[in-house]
Amino acid sequence: MQIVPHSDRFASAGQITPDDVARIAAAGYRSIICTRPDGESGADQPTSQDLRTAALKHGLQFAYLPVKPGQITASDAERFAQLLDDLPDPILAYCRSGNRATTLYQLAASPAAAQAPSAPAVLPACDWDGAGFDIVVIGGGFAGIAVTASLLRRQPYLNIAIVEPADHHDYQPAWTLVGGGVYDAKKTRRPMASVIPEGVKWIRAAATRVEPHNNLVRLDSGETVTYRDLIVTPGLRLAWERIPGLEETLGKHGVTSNYCYDLAPYTWQLVEQMKAGTALFTQPVMPIKCAGAPQKAMYLACDYWRRTGVLSKVNVEFNLAGAVLFGVAVFVPPLMKYVERYNAKLAFSSNLVAIDGPSRTATFETKDANGKVARVEKRFDMIHVVPPQVPPDFIRDSELADEGGWCEVDHATLQHPRFSNVFSLGDVCSAPNAKTGAAARKQAVIVAENLLAARGGKPLAYRYDGYGACPLTVERGKVVLAEFGYGGKLLPTFPLNPTRPSRFMWFLKASVLPRFYWSGVLKGREWLTRAGRD
Incomplete structure (x- = not known):
């Protein structure tokens, strides 16, 4: 059990057991909120009643607010906010991984963010009507949000849907800094609703199957989504179980x-x-x-x-x-x-x-x-x-996969070689580049330009050179910024010796890039992308 404090009166955690309750009480917590539905993962999951009994035994209050992954509603956030007011603090909320509990806390703390006029149209799987879209994007991570924002900069009228079950969006490059004691983990996570581009339909569900011959995506709810063009950006899967x-x-x-x-x-x-x-x-x-x-x-x-x-x-x-x-x-x-x-x-x-x-x-x-x-x-x-890292199962088992299970693409255009209305970028695509956020930033522009060209019956003029970047934090205050493309070709952005540890690159990594991520890349700003054309 790993407890993650968010304030002096609230913390979140992954799944707890009755044996953990004594430690929670000893740590000073006075209430527990369960946000995970009973029976979500089978018999190995303790029931809320078992944990309620253990909590009462140790003098703790217990509340049960079950929420399914990817289906948090405004009503859920309001009920969670009421529990925060009613229960004695400090309060610990838990779910399978701690993500749902954290998102509920964020929404409860800032309900206006979820109701802002610019918030996306959220379509939970249970409310899905099966209508088709100009473009469907599978995945709401860095690659999915960046390419959607880039498309809308070029053609704001496009009817786009993002299929993404998670309630939150993470700036993962900073997690190394968190592990080094120089960055606050809470600053790396924001509600998914706050990063979905305005006007985009957010379908809170997970893709389970792609049928490219039918231009169709099947969801874990049983519903389907149809598209004219598909962008595949679900990332990869961390295979801890291996x-x-x-x-x-x-x-x-x-x-x-x-x-x-x-x-x-x-x-x-x-x-x-x-x-x-x-x-x-x-x-x-x-x-x-x-x-x-x-x-x-x-x-x-x-x-x-x-x-x-x-x-x-x-x-x-x-x-x-x-x-x-x-x-x-x-x-x-x-x-x-x-x-x-x-x-x-x-x-x-x-x-x-x-x-x-x-x-x-x-x-x-x-x-x-x-x-x-x-x-x-x-x-x-x-x-x-x-952990070992593998393609998502629904991509590996689909017609889109290459021999290794990754979404197959032309390494230059990022278009699928057999399905011309399918493009892919980010960690899931088969291009032999380093799987980094910097690569996705460059790829987003390539895919936006080439997909729109394909829709217009024009040649795909933009070419991806394999650019990726890895800021190697060799010590606190110094970084070796490795920037390279296909074949290991050096592609430095700045006129500095790329092999020399630099304080400037540390400042870039720790201070500039996080702000640029949230306020730049995810908003469709394409500084220093160097998108190449034939």
Whole structure:
């Protein structure tokens, strides 16, 4: 159980158990709100009645306000606000991951945001009438919102729907900074309603199947959505379950990951508390989103331990499933200087395959120079895990998928090679670029221009060069900004030595880019996109 405080009177958490209630009471909480419907995930989920009984036993108030994923209404927010007024505080609200509880709190705290004139038309799956759209966008993450905003800048009259079940939108690039103790997690999350572009229909449901021959998307509610053009941007899936023992130990026993909103603060807690022992960091088989993030977690942790004088007492090891530290060779020497500075051990061809949290033991599958595979157990006091990452099931099993399960696209135009009215961008598309937010920012312009050209019967003139960027935070206050395209070609934005750690790039990463994200990219502002034409 990882508790995330949002104010002095409210916190959220993922699923709790009756055994957790004693700890919640000991932490000073006086009330619990359950926002997860009973039976949502089967018999392993404790019932609200079981938790009510445990809460009353420890002198806590308990309230049950069940909300389905992606279907929070204004009425739900009002009822939640009333509970915040009625129940004794501090209050802890929980659901499966903590997301619904957090969103309800945000909406209850700012009800005007959900009712503002510019708010999107929200169409829950249960209210869906089956009407078609000019364009359907699957996914309300960075790529989906950015490309929608770019389309509307060019043709404001387009009838667009975004299919997205989540109630919130996250600025994920800052989670590494949260794990390094230099950024507030709450600043990385906003209600989804606040980022959906004005005039766009938001369908609060999950896509479960795409039928490109019928121009149709099936939803988890049983309804369908039809389109003239489709943009596929659901991102990728974090496959925590592929590492046995990981899911049940995340957020405790020293096991953490900056790839999860709820866990990034726990990373910092572990780093701050570490005075001696073994710290393991992992990187799975590629592709993953932000390939530099696994080592950024290590650098920021080591820098803190160096500054506080305990680094010499911490055994740091970075286990990589691959054979190189970074995929673009020119950036390896400056990164190796920091690996040596922090006296970190690199274990190449070492892939995490199992973890036992209570015994603090991680099992790695290793491969030697002769290809011999072995399993090695390593003890840890803390471990930062990056999970395997795979295409969403409904894309992998569809006609849109390539051999690897990703949404197949022409690497230059980002148009599907077999279905001309389908485009894709972001982490799910098959283009062999680094899966970063910077790549999606560039791709959004390419897709907007080319899709509109295709609608008008014109040639697709815009070409994606594979641009991606990875701000490698090698220490607090310095960043190596790796910008590159297809084939590792360097594509620097600024006239500076890209391999040199820079304070300016730190300022860009920590201060400028978050503001640019919320107020620029998501609003359709396309500064420095360098969209190329034939």
